[in-house]
Amino acid sequence: MTKAEVIVEISQKTGIDKADVSASLEGFFAVVKNSLATGENVYIRGFGSFVVKHRKEKVGRIISRNQPIVIPEHYVPSFKPAKVFVEKVKTADIKVS
Incomplete structure (x- = not known):
């Protein structure tokens, strides 16, 4: 599954516009990358x-x-x-x- 397919599936399941889902997903990736780059781990309960x-x-x-x-x-x-x-x-x- 590609990032585009993930965006489409989340958009269909939640009814949120694909552009908004894409922006949220890109924001999540940026936060994880920046946190790891500064030596801070990211913990997501259940994931x-x-x-x-x-x-x-x-x-x-x-x-x-x-x-x-x-x-x-x-x-x-x-x-x-x-x-x-x-x-x-x-x-x-x-x-x-």
Whole structure:
């Protein structure tokens, strides 16, 4: 499902104009990105948590040249779904096409 499809579905279910739904969704994404960029986690009860994870410095390898490189410490965004979210997906009757 794409972002456009999500917008259409929310618009149909709520009766809110697609432009308003799109603006709200873009606003939500901006808040999450800005919060994570400042090191602040975002917790949404019943859905999950957007968190920042710290990765330590490590030595990697360029396989084609067999040359080691140092990967500096850095932060990466991560999503951890809530238990009710995981349970709903586990018990869903999913048909993959």
